[in-house]
Amino acid sequence: MRVGDRYYGFDQPGGDIHISGIALPRFESFYFNTKAPPAMSDAEYRDAIIEQAKKDAANGKFQTESPEFKRLLKSYVSVVSPDRKSIITKGLNMLFSKNSQAAAEKTRHLTLIEILLGERFFTEEGRLKYAEFKDSNGNMVANYANGGWNSYETAAEGARSQEFLQLYTATWRSVYHGKHGADNGYSEIGPGFYIEV
Amino acid sequence: MKSKLRKPISVLLAIAAMLTIVVIGDVPALAASGNKTVNSTASMSVILNEGETGYSSYVTFNVSGCPSGSTVSKIEVNVGTLSYQGAVLTYHLELSSSNKSTVETISWGGAGGTKLTSTSFFATTPANGTYKIRFYATCVGGALVGGTMLDIGTKTYSKPSIKIYYTY
Numbered sequence: 391m392r393v394g395d396r397y398y399g400f401d402q403p404g405g406d407i408h409i410s411g412i413a414l415p416r417f418e419s420f421y422f423n424t425k426a427p428p429a430m431s432d433a434e435y436r437d438a439i440i441e442q443a444k445k446d447a448a449n450g451k452f453q454t455e456s457p458e459f460k461r462l463l464k465s466y467v468s469v470v471s472p473d474r475k476s477i478i479t480k481g482l483n484m485l486f487s488k489n490s491q492a493a494a495e496k497t498r499h500l501t502l503i504e505i506l507l508g509e510r511f512f513t514e515e516g517r518l519k520y521a522e523f524k525d526s527n528g529n530m531v532a533n534y535a536n537g538g539w540n541s542y543e544t545a546a547e548g549a550r551s552q553e554f555l556q557l558y559t560a561t562w563r564s565v566y567h568g569k570h571g572a573d574n575g576y577s578e579i580g581p582g583f584y585i586e587v
Numbered sequence: 588m589k590s591k592l593r594k595p596i597s598v599l600l601a602i603a604a605m606l607t608i609v610v611i612g613d614v615p616a617l618a619a620s621g622n623k624t625v626n627s628t629a630s631m632s633v634i635l636n637e638g639e640t641g642y643s644s645y646v647t648f649n650v651s652g653c654p655s656g657s658t659v660s661k662i663e664v665n666v667g668t669l670s671y672q673g674a675v676l677t678y679h680l681e682l683s684s685s686n687k688s689t690v691e692t693i694s695w696g697g698a699g700g701t702k703l704t705s706t707s708f709f710a711t712t713p714a715n716g717t718y719k720i721r722f723y724a725t726c727v728g729g730a731l732v733g734g735t736m737l738d739i740g741t742k743t744y745s746k747p748s749i750k751i752y753y754t755y
Contacts, residue, residue, distance in 0.1 A: 397685040399719035400645055421688045452656050453713050454686045464688070520641070535642055540681075543689035548708070551687075555658075555711035563656050563755075 395420065395457065401538025409479065410486035412518055415532070415539040417475050420460040422532075422541050424475040426468035435466055439554060443561035452562060459558070466554050470546040472525040474532050481523055618754040620660065623714070625650055625749050630667070632743040635675060635726035642681075643742070645721035648749045653714040657755035659684075662705040664720055667747035669699025673740025674728030684709055685717040695722070699744065714753035 402421055404413025415422045430438065439462065446456045453459055523532040525544070533540050543551075625648045633643035664682065677697030682705055683690045691708040695701060726740035 397717060399647070399683045399685075399717070400642070400681065400690065400721060423688055450655075454716070455713075467688075541689045542692070543708075547689070552711060559656070559658055559711055566656055 395460070397421065398538070400540055401536040402540070403538050409482040410518075412482055412534065414478060414482075415474070415541075420454075420464055422474070422539065423464060423468050423471040423547065425471045425473040426465070428469045429465045435462075436557065438462060439466070439557050440561050443558045444565050447562045447565035450566075452566075453555075453558070463551070463554055467547050467550050470544075470550050472531045472544055474523070474541070477523050477525065478532060481521070485518070485521070619654075620752070620754045621653070621657070622750055622752045623650060623653055625751075627667075627747055627749075629747075630743050630745040631721055631747065632741070633675065633722070633724055634739060634741045635724065637673075637726050637729045637738045637740065640723070640725040642723055643721045643744075645719045646747055648718045648720075650718060650749070650751055651715050653751065653753050654755040657714040657753040658711045659709045659714050659751060660754050661752040662709055662718075663750040663752075664693075664703045664705070665748045665750075666695070666699065666701050666703065666720075666722075667744040669697070669742070669744055671740070671742040672730035672732070673726060673737070675724050675726050675740040675742040677722050677724045677742065680720060680722050682708075683719045684712060686712040697722075697724070697742075714751050714755075718749055718751075720747060720749070 396419075398421070402415065402419070405416040405418075407414045417424045428435070442456070442459055442462055446452060446459060449456070451459075518534065521534045522530050523534075525531050529544060530542050531544060532542065627646050627648060629646045631643040631646050633641060635641055662682065664680065666680065677695060680693045680695050680703055681690050682693060687709060691705055693703045693705060695703055722742075722744070724742055728740060729736055729738040730740055731737070
């Protein structure tokens with residue numbers, strides 16, 4: 391999987407797939423997650439994170455300086471990401487479908503578009519100017535503004551991301567700075583001699 | 588005699604074993620900390636039609652020079668000096684980092700010189716990196732210019748700054 395590295399900050403440009411002239415987000419990018427099946431078990435992820443941290447520390451790279459770090463983090467977090475691809479695709483298809491008259495007139499009937507778009511979309515001269523995309527809990531997970539895309543984190547994504555970063559960083563520092571106290575709870579007090587702290 | 592000595596000796600041995608474990612156990616090193624402030628001469632600015640909602644332009648901060656492996660513990664953004672024409676309501680600030688895939692939203696009433704704080708959102712991400720800020724607002728009233736009421740409003744925050752607190 392090729393993971394885009396370009397940082398835009400806000401309003402990320404879309405990719406090659408369009409719906410009614412709107413370029414969909416680059417879901418393969420590091421900067422836009424969508425739900426994906428796990429590539430390995432959590433135990434295997436843990437080992438992979440530790441190995442990546444050791445490798446990056448040996449190479450003098452830290453976190454996002456390493457493309458492999460970005461790939462692994464995206465893979466780990468995407469397991470709990472909302473299905474932004476489906477939410478956005480369905481929302482745009484509904485908005486631009488022939489039957490979207492009711493939504494365009496902002497009726498008070500609860501439609502799929504209103505659920506998906508949270509009743510917040512603005513058009514100007516027939517062009518979509520702004521739209522919010524929400525998950526089933528009503529939390530905004532993405533929006534379209536100024537011709538680009540922004541991604542907003544869920545609590546599950548935040549928690550999973552922190553698990554990854556804390557394990558990676560503790561291991562990285564242990565290797566890079568030669569400090570003790572990596573994730574396994576053992577401290578080295580002499581060659582080949584370990585005591586459980 | 589033997590049996591009377593066994594109990595206190597076994598107690599002493601147990602205490603000695605416990606003390607041994609405590610003495611040779613390693614004490615975890617405390618993380619060091621620091622902070623870095625980056626000032627900008629640029630501005631976040633928005634021009635909106637009355638009734639329109641939208642984002643401002645953004646300001647970019649390039650943060651470098653923090654120690655290797657340093658990670659964010661807190662971020663403070665000073666939004667800068669406010670100037671405006673018309674009535675433009677600010678909803679929130681948005682903050683992004685080149686080290687994180689998602690954008691943080693920080694609620695804010697729009698006062699100039701406000702210090703907005705981000706605590707956990709960017710925690711454990713690298714301190715060095717590129718950060719961007721912008722704000723989201725609605726124009727509820729146009730500007731009065733030369734006795735004429737226009738149907739546009741403007742809002743600007745000049746010379747914002749960012750302060751990155753980090754540990755390493």
